[in-house]
Amino acid sequence: MFETLKTAHKKDPALRGLAGYLNATLYPGVHAIWAHRASHALYSAGVPVLPVAISHIARIFTGIEIHPGAKIGKRFFIDHGIGVVIGETVEIGDDVMLYHGVTLGARGFLHDSKGSKRHPTVEDGVVIGVGAIILGPVRIGRNGRIGAMALVLDDVPPGATIRAPKANVGRK
Amino acid sequence: MFETLKTAHKKDPALRGLAGYLNATLYPGVHAIWAHRASHALYSAGVPVLPVAISHIARIFTGIEIHPGAKIGKRFFIDHGIGVVIGETVEIGDDVMLYHGVTLGARGFLHDSKGSKRHPTVEDGVVIGVGAIILGPVRIGRNGRIGAMALVLDDVPPGATIRAPKANVGRK
Amino acid sequence: MFETLKTAHKKDPALRGLAGYLNATLYPGVHAIWAHRASHALYSAGVPVLPVAISHIARIFTGIEIHPGAKIGKRFFIDHGIGVVIGETVEIGDDVMLYHGVTLGARGFLHDSKGSKRHPTVEDGVVIGVGAIILGPVRIGRNGRIGAMALVLDDVPPGATIRAPKANVGRK
Numbered sequence: 001m002f003e004t005l006k007t008a009h010k011k012d013p014a015l016r017g018l019a020g021y022l023n024a025t026l027y028p029g030v031h032a033i034w035a036h037r038a039s040h041a042l043y044s045a046g047v048p049v050l051p052v053a054i055s056h057i058a059r060i061f062t063g064i065e066i067h068p069g070a071k072i073g074k075r076f077f078i079d080h081g082i083g084v085v086i087g088e089t090v091e092i093g094d095d096v097m098l099y100h101g102v103t104l105g106a107r108g109f110l111h112d113s114k115g116s117k118r119h120p121t122v123e124d125g126v127v128i129g130v131g132a133i134i135l136g137p138v139r140i141g142r143n144g145r146i147g148a149m150a151l152v153l154d155d156v157p158p159g160a161t162i163r164a165p166k167a168n169v170g171r172k
Numbered sequence: 173m174f175e176t177l178k179t180a181h182k183k184d185p186a187l188r189g190l191a192g193y194l195n196a197t198l199y200p201g202v203h204a205i206w207a208h209r210a211s212h213a214l215y216s217a218g219v220p221v222l223p224v225a226i227s228h229i230a231r232i233f234t235g236i237e238i239h240p241g242a243k244i245g246k247r248f249f250i251d252h253g254i255g256v257v258i259g260e261t262v263e264i265g266d267d268v269m270l271y272h273g274v275t276l277g278a279r280g281f282l283h284d285s286k287g288s289k290r291h292p293t294v295e296d297g298v299v300i301g302v303g304a305i306i307l308g309p310v311r312i313g314r315n316g317r318i319g320a321m322a323l324v325l326d327d328v329p330p331g332a333t334i335r336a337p338k339a340n341v342g343r344k
Numbered sequence: 345m346f347e348t349l350k351t352a353h354k355k356d357p358a359l360r361g362l363a364g365y366l367n368a369t370l371y372p373g374v375h376a377i378w379a380h381r382a383s384h385a386l387y388s389a390g391v392p393v394l395p396v397a398i399s400h401i402a403r404i405f406t407g408i409e410i411h412p413g414a415k416i417g418k419r420f421f422i423d424h425g426i427g428v429v430i431g432e433t434v435e436i437g438d439d440v441m442l443y444h445g446v447t448l449g450a451r452g453f454l455h456d457s458k459g460s461k462r463h464p465t466v467e468d469g470v471v472i473g474v475g476a477i478i479l480g481p482v483r484i485g486r487n488g489r490i491g492a493m494a495l496v497l498d499d500v501p502p503g504a505t506i507r508a509p510k511a512n513v514g515r516k
Contacts, residue, residue: 048191048194049191049194049195049198052195052198053198056198059200059235060232060233065254069186082254083254083255083272083273085252085254085272085302087186088186101255101273101303103302103303105252105271105302106185108271108301109182109183109184109185109251109269113185114185114186114187132339133302133320133321135302135320147339150339151320151321151336151337151338151339152338154338163339163340165340
C-alpha cells in the first residue's frame with residue numbers, strides 16, 4: 001500500500017514534501033487502486049458478487065471504475081482519475097500511469113462475445129493522457145505514450161507516441 | 173424494473189449466468205434509469221424542485237445526470253455510465269444503448285433560449301459509443317451507430333455509422 | 345454565494361422563474377464553486393492538508409475537482425460539471441463559464457517540475473465547451489470560445505473561436 005503512495009508522490013508535481021504524502025492518502029487514484037487490490041483477490045478466489053460490489057462502491061467515492069477481473073502490475077498510478085473505466089479482461093504491466101477520463105474498454109456488445117478477451121493489454125512503462133480511449137483487445141507496447149484525447153483502436157508499437165488531432169483556430 | 177436488468181444482462185458481456193443478474197442490480201446505469209423513471213413521473217405531474225433533487229442525488233451515486241424532463245423509451249441501457257449527461261428536452265426511442273461519457277446536450281447559453289427544444293432526438297435502436305458528444309436539436313436516425321469520441325452537431329440519417337478520427341501514430 | 349446562484353440562473357436555459365433559483369441550489373457546479381472559495385482561502389492562509397481534503401470531499405459529491413491553489417475570478421459558473429478537473433496553478437478571470445468534462449491541466453509528469461506554473465491561464469469572459477482539454481501553461485485570451493471536445497495545447501488569441509473536428513458520416 002505504501003508503494004502506491006510513493007508512486008503518487010513521485011509522479012504528481014502538486015505533491016511536495018512530507019505534507020505531500022498526507023495529501024496523497026486523500027487521492028481518489030490511490031483509493032481506487034487499494035480497492036482493486038482487494039476486489040481482484042476476492043475475484044481470483046472465485047467469490048461471487050462481492051468483488052463487483054466493492055468495485056462499484058469504490059467508483060462512487062473515486063469516480064474510477066475498475067472491473068475486479070482486470071490484472072494490474074506494480075507501481076500503477078491514476079492521477080485525478082474521474083471517469084476512468086478499466087474493463088474485465090484488461091492486462092496492465094508495471095509502472096503504468098493513467099490520467100483521468102481514460103477508458104480501457106471493449107468494442108461493444110455488437111462485436112464481443114461473453115467470456116472472450118475483449119479489452120486492451122498495456123505493457124510496462126506506458127503513460128496514457130487525459131481522456132484517451134483505447135478499445136478492443138489491442139496491445140500498447142512497452143513505454144508507449146498515448147496523448148490526451150487519443151482514440152486508439154489498433155496495436156501501438158513499443159516506444160511509440162500517439163497524438164490526437166489538435167483543434168483548429170478560427171476567428172468567428 | 174426487471175426489464176432494465178434483463179437488458180443489462182443481454183448487452184454486457186461481463187454479465188454471465190445467474191450471478192450476472194445479481195451483479196446487474198449493482199450497476200450505476202441500472203440505478204440511474206430507475207431514478208429517472210421516478211423523477212420523470214414527478215416532473216410530468218408538475219411537482220417542483222423534487223424531481224431535480226432526485227436527479228442530482230442519483231448523479232452523486234451513479235455519475236450519470238439525466239434531467240427529469242428527458243423522455244426515454246423502453247429497454248434503455250447505459251453501460252458503466254460515469255460522465256453521461258442527458259439534457260432537459262432530449263427524446264430517446266426504444267432499445268437505445270449508451271456507453272459512459274456520452275453527452276446529449278445543448279449548444280450552450282450563447283445559442284439557446286429558455287424553454288426551446290435544445291437537445292437531440294435519438295430514434296429506436298441507436299447505439300452511442302464511449303465519450304461521444306451530440307449537441308443541439310439534431311435527430312439521430314433509427315439504428316444509427318455513433319462511434320466512440322464522435323462529435324456530432326448535425327442530423328444523422330437512419331442506419332448510418334459515424335466514426336471519430338483515430339489518433340496518429342508517430343515515433344518520438 | 346448568491347452571486348453564483350444568479351449566474352447559474354442567467355446562464356442555464358433549464359432554470360426558469362423562482363423555482364429555478366431553488367433548483368440552482370442543488371447544482372453540483374454551484375456546490376463545487378462554494379467549496380473552492382473555502383478551500384482556496386485556507387490554502388492561501390497556509391493551512392496544510394485540510395484544503396486538499398475539502399477539495400476531494402467536494403469532488404465526491406459534485407464530480408468536479410478543483411485544486412485549492414487555483415485562482416478563480418467572479419461570476420464563474422460550471423454547468424453539469426461532472427469530470428471537470430482544474431489544476432493547481434490555473435488562473436481564471438471574471439465571467440468565465442465551463443461545461444462538464446473540461447480539463448484545465450498540466451502536460452504531465454514527464455514535462456513538469458514541482459512548483460512551476462504548469463496549467464492554463466483563462467482570461468475574462470471565456471466559454472469552454474463540453475469535454476474540452478486545455479493542457480500546459482497556455483493563455484486563453486479574453487472572450488475566447490473553446491468548442492466542445494477541443495484539444496488545446498497552444499495560446500488562443502482574444503476573441504478567437506476554436507472548434508474540434510467533427511466526426512465523419514459513413515454508411516456501414
